[in-house]
Amino acid sequence: MALFHQGVTKRQFNIAGAVLGIFIMLSCGLTIAVCQGSECDVVVWLMVGFHFVLNIAASVYIVISLNAVRQEQYMAEPKELKQTLVSREDAIRRGGYLPVGYFKNGFTLESANQALYLESTLGYVVWRGALPKVVAPGVTPEDTGGFAPDAWVEVSGMASSFKLNNMVLVEDFYHLVTADGDWTPAAQAAINYAFYHGLNKVWSFQKMVFKSPLRIDNWDRGLEVRFGYLAAHADFPASTDWKKANPLIIIGEKSGGGMVALEIHIGYMFGNDRANGISVRGPGCGGSRIHIGRATNCNIVYDCSQQTHPAASNFITGDFWHNGKMGAYFARGTSGERPIAEGHKLSVGFITRMIYGGSLWRNGSQYGQISGDADFNGRYLSEVTLSGNALTGLERGAEISNGTASGEVLAFYAQTAGVYKVLIIEKVNVSGGNSSFATGDKLTSGSWSGEVSAVRTAEQGQQFYFDIILDFYGSAFAKIDVDCGYLGGIVGHSLHSCSLNYKSSYSAYTNSMNGAQWVHSGSTMTLRDSYLNKNVLDSTADFVAPGGHLFMRNYRTYGSEFAATFAPGKPVTIRQFKHIGSTNAPGMKDIYEVQMFGPNSRLKGLCASFKVAVSGEDLEIFESTVTDASRVKVIPVVERDQEEPNNIDKIKLFVQVQQDSPNTFPLYFTFNRK
Structure with a gap:
């Protein structure tokens, strides 16, 4: 160490050692060359052995020294x-x-x-x-x-990577990440670079935090975006209107006009209670796939309500969305050329704990398809039933109040005919029957007013939740397909024009096709009209019963018909009867109404009727309009078995008709059971 302090560097010392080793090797060779005689044998071999050891040591030292020199040179490079x-x-x-x-x-x-x-x-x-x-x-x-x-x-x-994989990594623009951790400039630079260089894959494997939205716009070819983790920065701008909150990613908005074939895949998305997830705006996109694996703390995970052009037929998928305000929101844009949101396919493994509902569908989102499961959503919602049908003048998004408490009008609908309801966003969790609104409240919203006749919240005496909301009141029509394994509940307008297939623990009345619901209690199969809220038909092992009056429009109803030619004085059997009875009132007789008609109007008195009462062992004729002037007789016939006269099963019951005029003519009969 002292040597180095006196001005000799480690580099110089290593070089000197290497030179010394080389000198020792040369001296060994010289000694062997000088001593060639026998008198030098002992000396030679001693010197050779000594120099051989020195040679090995010197060789090792040369290698170590030269390597140290190279290492020192390497460490000295920038x-x-x-x-x-x-x-x-x-x-x-x-x-x-x-x-x-x-x-x-x-x-x-x-x-x-x-x-x-x-x-x-x-x-x-x-x-x-x-x-x-x-x-x-x-x-x-x-x-x-x-x-x-x-x-x-x-x-x-x-x-x-650009040339080999057609891919841009956001990490390659790391130098654009700001000192406070904002990755938005880097991600936007990667998107822009891919656009201007004809590439279509932008990936990131980092945890990226955004302070402002990433914009995907004007792509006239397919784009694949894959981000592993995306979160809103603590300084991401908050919004007073949860529906208009800034998203982490904006698709469209300024130019492009209806992008197609976008494929966006986000592994994890964290809205930090400030941001929406992905929002389609402006010209938007259609025919694209957007996957958000796990989403949490977003106002809305996927929003398609602010587009100005058709943004239709997008596939929206996910794995687990939770702890936000709403999972997905679909509606017609407020301006532009046919800004519809039709044909979206929403398929999420589980949407849960969204306080304003799992998904909301409004005018312009017809032909949507919903699959996956949802439960425990809408805990901040109160559904109030109105005493009248006064929905005219009520506006979505407006404030509504009972004079003490207030909320936001989320939706209104007539889920069943003549029953009008308003869905209100409250400021706190009101599930379990803790609504701020009550029966008898007078509600006002701007110039609109109404009276509450009933209130329902999530978890109010049943495991019901607002998982899907169809807000189509005032729309021309609504056609939505729901095919879910389990839902806590569906509410809204025009459910009778949709196809619903799901299961729920709170109600057996879940599935319906255009308002027709088939349910089975184990003993009765029932056809139900979900919109009219009534049973159309019940079927049991004993009977099939309509739920109301049977109306045949311009057609008559009948049980059977019979026609025969009657010769003078010869009785003809027009029908054999068998007692059917009733399970409701044992012993009840079967009643038949019979109409009789002649072949033309010249046979006066042949247009008549009578009734037949049938029991297990007898029958009788009553309320007959057949007169003696018609020369026709109605004859009840009871035939008993000669060996077992009291055996009801062997008793035969007939009705015969005989005419006693001198002519032969046909008669016609219809039978209706009453």
């Missing part, structure tokens, strides 16, 4: 050259770029593939603006145009 320069040069050459110098030294760029090494980022940049580009020594990119798609662009470490 850190950026040792770790990144060679590999990045190789990468950008494979990508078609040519390293030409250092930014700090200045250079005149004459072609778009010439790259300058930028010391501040340890990487290479190229100029995308007008050429030639004069770079003076000592300037920075910010001084000479800044980073932009048409100015300075970072290319270090990206070129090989």
Whole structure:
């Protein structure tokens, strides 16, 4: 150590040792050459042995010393050259770029593939603006145009992946991440770079935090975006209107006009109780796939309600969405050319704990398809039933009050005919019957007013929740397909024009096709009209019973018909009867009404009727309008078995008719059981 302190460096010491080793090896060879005689044998072999040991030691020391010299040279190189320069040069050459110098030294760029090494980022940049580009020594990119798609662009470490995989990594733009951790500039630069270079894959494996929305716009070809983790920064701008909150990703908004074939895959999305997840705006997109695996603390995870053009037929999928205000919101945009949200396919493994409902569908979102499961949503909602049908003048999103408490009108509907309801967002969790509104309350909202006749919340005496809300009141129609394994509940308007297939623990009346519901209690199968809220038909082992009066429009109803030709004085059996009875009142007789008609109007008195009462062992005729003038007789006939006269099963019951005029003519009969 003292030697080094006196001015001899470790490098010099290592070099001197290497030289000494070489000298020892040479002296060994010289000794062998001088001593050739026998008198030198002992001396020679002693010297040879001694020098052989020194030779081995010297060889080892040479290797160690020279390696130390190389290591010292390597450690003395600039850190950026040792770790990144060679590999990045190789990468950008494979990508078609040519390293030409250092930014700090200045250079005149004459072609778009010439790259300058930028010391501040340890990487290479190229100029995308007008050429030639004069770079003076000592300037920075910010001084000479800044980073932009048409100015300075970072290319270090990206070129090989661009060409081999058609992919851009957001991490390659890490130098744009702000000091407080905002990844938005880096992600936007990656999107823009892919756009301007004809690439269509933008990926990130990092936990990215955004302070402002990432914008995906104007893509005229397919784009694949895959982010592992996306969260809202603590300084992400909050909104007073949960429906209009800024999203983490905006699709469309400014230009492009109906992008298609987008594929966006987000592994984890955290809204931080400030942001929406993904929002389709402006020209929007259609025929695209958007997957959000796990979403939490978002105002709305997926929003398609602010588009100005058709944004239809998108596949929206997910795994587990929870702890937000609403899972998905679909509605017609407020302006533009046919800004519909039709044909969306929403399929999420489980949507839960969304305080304003699992998903909301409004005018413009017809032909939607919903699958997956949902439960425990809508804990901040109160459904109030009105005493009248006064929905005219009520506006969605408006404030509504009973004079003491107030809330926001989320939806209103007539789920069943003549029963009008308003769904109100309250400021706190009101599940379990803790609504701020009560029966008899007078409600006002602007110039609208109404009276409450009933109130329902989630978990109010049953495991019911507001998982799907169909808010189509005032729309021309609503056609939605629901095919879910389990739902806590569906509410809304025009359910009778939708296809519903799901299961729930709170009600057996879940499935319906255009308002027709088939349910089975185990003993009775019932056809029910969900909109009219009535049973249409009951079927048991003993009977099939309509739920109301049977109306045949312009057609008559009958049990059976019979016609025969009657000769004078010869009775004809017109029907054999068998007692059927009733399970409701044992012993009840079967009543038949019989109408009789002649062949034409010239046979006066043959248009008549009579009734037949049938028991197990007898029958009788009553309320007959057959007169003696018609020369027709109605004859009840009871035939008993001669061997078992009291055996009811062997008793035969007939009705015969006989005419005693001198003529032969046909008669016609109809039978109706009453």
